Amino acid sequence: MKKIFCPICFDEGKFSFISKNNYKIYNCKNKKCKHYFLLEPKKEQGIHKRNNDLTIESDQNLKEYGERNKRLLKLFLKKISRRKKYKFLDFGSGCAHISRTFKTYLGNKAKIYCLEANHKCRKFYPRWDLIPVSNLENIEEKIDIIYMIEVIEHLKNPKEILLNLKKVMDKNSLLFLSTPPGYYDEKLTNAYDNPTHIHFFTPESLNNLLRSVGFKKISFDSFSEMYPLKTKISFVKKIIYYIKLFFKKTFINTQRKYYKKKYPFHLVGFTKLEI
Numbered sequence: 001m002k003k004i005f006c007p008i009c010f011d012e013g014k015f016s017f018i019s020k021n022n023y024k025i026y027n028c029k030n031k032k033c034k035h036y037f038l039l040e041p042k043k044e045q046g047i048h049k050r051n052n053d054l055t056i057e058s059d060q061n062l063k064e065y066g067e068r069n070k071r072l073l074k075l076f077l078k079k080i081s082r083r084k085k086y087k088f089l090d091f092g093s094g095c096a097h098i099s100r101t102f103k104t105y106l107g108n109k110a111k112i113y114c115l116e117a118n119h120k121c122r123k124f125y126p127r128w129d130l131i132p133v134s135n136l137e138n139i140e141e142k143i144d145i146i147y148m149i150e151v152i153e154h155l156k157n158p159k160e161i162l163l164n165l166k167k168v169m170d171k172n173s174l175l176f177l178s179t180p181p182g183y184y185d186e187k188l189t190n191a192y193d194n195p196t197h198i199h200f201f202t203p204e205s206l207n208n209l210l211r212s213v214g215f216k217k218i219s220f221d222s223f224s225e226m227y228p229l230k231t232k233i234s235f236v237k238k239i240i241y242y243i244k245l246f247f248k249k250t251f252i253n254t255q256r257k258y259y260k261k262k263y264p265f266h267l268v269g270f271t272k273l274e275i
Ligand SMILES: [Zn+2]
Pocket: 006, 007, 008, 009, 010, 011, 028, 029, 030, 033, 034, 035, 205
């Protein structure tokens, strides 16, 4: 039988289970990796199909995530040093609702590059004052923060992409990553829901990947900034929420509260170059 190798640590892998999308999911045997993956993704497997009019999709997302995006921006600005003009890179920008929010609040104080594999998306970006780029060579300056939100699981070759990203980074640049984790039990994650996902990272496998290309290890944390506030909550509940937020003890997804520590819903964190 043909040997299977983990695309992250190159240790031996094995067949694990058939996912709800009827894909064969493989798992790395290395206990310090445990990466889940598809063996032979199709050529354009990772690319999300989109509405012909991206504005509709983008507006809908803005409605749902606009307030969340604002909190995410606050978090980013806390982490990067104050500048006259910020340089951001939205990697895998899709319908660009996140960068639209950022641009609305930062205006001329930010230059926001948007890189997206689906070329149909690019023509919409200038409408929102965002800069479309088809590859990183088009960026001739160092970026303050690159955000890859729910993107890395779509990449056929994440190692190559991360190596490329280093070209637009210096010692102060930050990379913000989020991805739904891979577990054996499909019910604990939405990683297997999307048929365009190729990789299902564990904290160990994501850090193995980062370390192998010269990034620092991430201490994964739960960030309330990743989740929209429930809109129909009462005033009292909102106050309680903000008090909890203040003490950094909050995590919005109550259903998964119990499993929060053992089975986080997202792997999220910041990393920098190991220099
Ligand atoms: Zn592995």
